[in-house]
Amino acid sequence: MPLRTTHIDRIRDGSFDTLIIGGGINGAVTAASLAGRGANVALVDRGDFASFTSQASSNLVWGGFKYLENYELWLVFKLCQSRNRLMRAYRANIKQIGFYAALDQKGPYKPWFAALGALSYWFVGQFGTKAPRLLSRDKIETEEPAINTKSVAGGIEYRDGILIDNDARFVFSFVRSAIEAGAAAANYVELVSAERHGDRWVARLRDVDTNEEFQTSARTIVNAAGPFVDETNRSWGLTTNHRIVYSKGIHLVVPRLTTRYHSKVLAFYDDTERLFYVIPMGRRSVIGTTDTRVDTPFTEVDEDDIEFLLSQINARMDLDAPLTKDDIIARRTGVRPLVVTTTGSDQTDVDWTKLSRKHAVETDHRQRVVTIFGGKLTDCLNVGEEVAAEIEELGIPLEKDLHNWYGEPAEVTKEEFFRQARLMKLDRLRSKPEVEPLSDRLWRRYGRRAFAMLDAIREEPAMAEDIIGSADYIRVELYEAARSEMVTKLEDFMRRRSKIDLVVSDADIAHSAGLREVAEILFGPDEADRRLAEYFGGPDEVPEVVNAGPGPTQAARSAGDFLISPR
Numbered sequence: 119m120p121l122r123t124t125h126i127d128r129i130r131d132g133s134f135d136t137l138i139i140g141g142g143i144n145g146a147v148t149a150a151s152l153a154g155r156g157a158n159v160a161l162v163d164r165g166d167f168a169s170f171t172s173q174a175s176s177n178l179v180w181g182g183f184k185y186l187e188n189y190e191l192w193l194v195f196k197l198c199q200s201r202n203r204l205m206r207a208y209r210a211n212i213k214q215i216g217f218y219a220a221l222d223q224k225g226p227y228k229p230w231f232a233a234l235g236a237l238s239y240w241f242v243g244q245f246g247t248k249a250p251r252l253l254s255r256d257k258i259e260t261e262e263p264a265i266n267t268k269s270v271a272g273g274i275e276y277r278d279g280i281l282i283d284n285d286a287r288f289v290f291s292f293v294r295s296a297i298e299a300g301a302a303a304a305n306y307v308e309l310v311s312a313e314r315h316g317d318r319w320v321a322r323l324r325d326v327d328t329n330e331e332f333q334t335s336a337r338t339i340v341n342a343a344g345p346f347v348d349e350t351n352r353s354w355g356l357t358t359n360h361r362i363v364y365s366k367g368i369h370l371v372v373p374r375l376t377t378r379y380h381s382k383v384l385a386f387y388d389d390t391e392r393l394f395y396v397i398p399m400g401r402r403s404v405i406g407t408t409d410t411r412v413d414t415p416f417t418e419v420d421e422d423d424i425e426f427l428l429s430q431i432n433a434r435m436d437l438d439a440p441l442t443k444d445d446i447i448a449r450r451t452g453v454r455p456l457v458v459t460t461t462g463s464d465q466t467d468v469d470w471t472k473l474s475r476k477h478a479v480e481t482d483h484r485q486r487v488v489t490i491f492g493g494k495l496t497d498c499l500n501v502g503e504e505v506a507a508e509i510e511e512l513g514i515p516l517e518k519d520l521h522n523w524y525g526e527p528a529e530v531t532k533e534e535f536f537r538q539a540r541l542m543k544l545d546r547l548r549s550k551p552e553v554e555p556l557s558d559r560l561w562r563r564y565g566r567r568a569f570a571m572l573d574a575i576r577e578e579p580a581m582a583e584d585i586i587g588s589a590d591y592i593r594v595e596l597y598e599a600a601r602s603e604m605v606t607k608l609e610d611f612m613r614r615r616s617k618i619d620l621v622v623s624d625a626d627i628a629h630s631a632g633l634r635e636v637a638e639i640l641f642g643p644d645e646a647d648r649r650l651a652e653y654f655g656g657p658d659e660v661p662e663v664v665n666a667g668p669g670p671t672q673a674a675r676s677a678g679d680f681l682i683s684p685r
């Protein structure tokens with residue numbers, strides 16, 4: 119039975135210590151932390167996990183260098199601590215990366231002043247990264263020829279962390295950790311309503327995929343609905359001291375703009391003197407972001423956003439040809455849920471970009487609801503711990519925190535994986551050695567689960583073949599996703615478990631004969647057509663090449679049996 123069905127069966131008429139609403143980073147990390155400490159937890163999201171804000175971030179794990187501009191030293195100190203801790207716990211998934219800031223002669227800061235800022239950042243960050251550097255104009259020209267240095271006075275390089283795969287996949291790693299610790303979790307399950315009966319909450323839930331409604335009960339609720347926390351609290355009559363306001367941010371994915379693969383993040387001041395970035399994403403670059411006050415969580419990348427970002431890039435980079443709309447491979451948009459207090463002055467009147475980006479956790483002891491307002495991916499471990507403390511206060515006993523609900527497997531396990539990969543010459547099997555050794559990639563994405571993938575590749579070398587052109591996904595990863603990643607719709611895999619939708623153009627996806635095989639492995643031959651039609655927007659929209667594509671070969675199927683039991 120598919121994983122999701124099993125979990126919905128557990129949630130239906132279930133009785134939990136805590137029901138968590140929302141499977142973005144805050145809900146996922148809460149589920150991992152509570153389940154990891156012995157609580158009986160259910161986690162639901164009305165979309166896919168991480169399908170709202172948590173798929174729209176810049177993928178950066180950072181201490182907030184730019185908040186130094188507002189002298190928010192305490193916030194920067196706390197964020198740097200969270201960054202350092204996260205980088206230590208996820209050595210393969212979060213890489214330290216240089217932020218290479220070229221400073222314009224007419225820009226807000228002289229290079230020496232920015233270098234002082236970078237040095238302070240390094241101090242405040244307790245030397246958790248390599249030291250910053252002051253860069254001369256000549257140095258910038260040699261090290262990154264793609265930067266237009268005509269009006270550049272000099273620059274700095276400071277360091278932070280970056281999620282190598284993507285934010286949504288990182289979120290899913292917490293969902294998986296929660297599941298491994300016994301939590302019941304399901305995507306595409308919406309909270310319709312909830313009421314208190316005696317000392318319990320009884321919640322009505324809806325399976326968004328089938329429209330079936332059912333109920334479940336829990337002693338406490340964690341509201342982790344991100345931009346929707348206020349309306350969710352209102353729906354059960356809860357008033358809070360905090361509320362959310364929205365800041366829209368967009369990113370554009372374009373062909374790689376930097377000279378070397380994945381070497382650094384470029385940082386520039388835009389015309390409004392706000393920092394924006396060119397961030398590596400696999401073999402692509404991501405440009406962004408923006409910071410616009412909006413009144414709704416539902417946003418789109420509009421023409422003005424695109425024009426603004428393209429003009430900023432073209433003015434600051436020496437590209438072979440100016441970047442145009444045609445170069446855009448994918449667009450991402452989201453709203454940062456920013457916390458303000460409902461009491462006191464209306465803080466939305468202050469300078470928008472100066473509103474604090476710190477999260478707040480608020481508990482209603484009478485109703486037994488914990489709400490998470492705002493936050494960052496970077497701060498997620500603190501959120502997990504803070505919510506656990508609140509849940510304990512509400513009378514749910516938790517085991518001692520051994521800090522084993524997050525992080526990558528132990529060093530000895532990693533050494534054994536790389537030893538086995540070396541012995542079977544795994545990295546020689548792959549077709550594109552220039553990007554990243556396959557062993558690194560499998561270890562990073564799957565940890566302990568990657569051992570079974572080695573078995574499957576030993577059984578059938580075709581399992582190590584790329585499945586969609588330049589997507590950096592091999593066949594065996596599909597079998598693993600089908601078994602354990604709760605892929606309900608094709609988009610879940612294409613956009614969130616992998617980043618194929620972000621780095622491969624729509625035209626290339628439409629010409630991909632491998633997509634039918636992807637769908638058949640993920641959903642089985644009977645369900646593949648429906649899911650392909652859903653992905654392309656109707657049965658008649660599925661491209662001929664995809665329709666005619668071959669399914670998995672018998673050999674691949676039987677090797678996949680190492681990983682996936684037949685549906």
Ligand SMILES: Cc1cc2nc3c(=O)[nH]c(=O)nc-3n(C[C@H](O)[C@H](O)[C@H](O)COP(=O)(O)OP(=O)(O)OC[C@H]3O[C@@H](n4cnc5c(N)ncnc54)[C@H](O)[C@@H]3O)c2cc1C
Nearest residue numbers: 140142143144164171172176178309344367493494495496
């Ligand atoms: C442009 C941009 C760039 C950013 N860059 C960074 C960065 O580089 N580094 C960083 O650390 N942070 C960054 N952030 C911040 C970070 O992404 C967010 O703070 C974080 O993702 C918020 O997570 P969340 O879990 O609170 O919300 P969400 O991810 O939005 O999750 C809430 C979930 O609740 C679900 N939900 C709502 N109502 C219901 C219901 N009734 N039933 C079931 N489910 C429901 C939604 O479907 C949604 O999936 C960025 C944010 C933006 C917008």
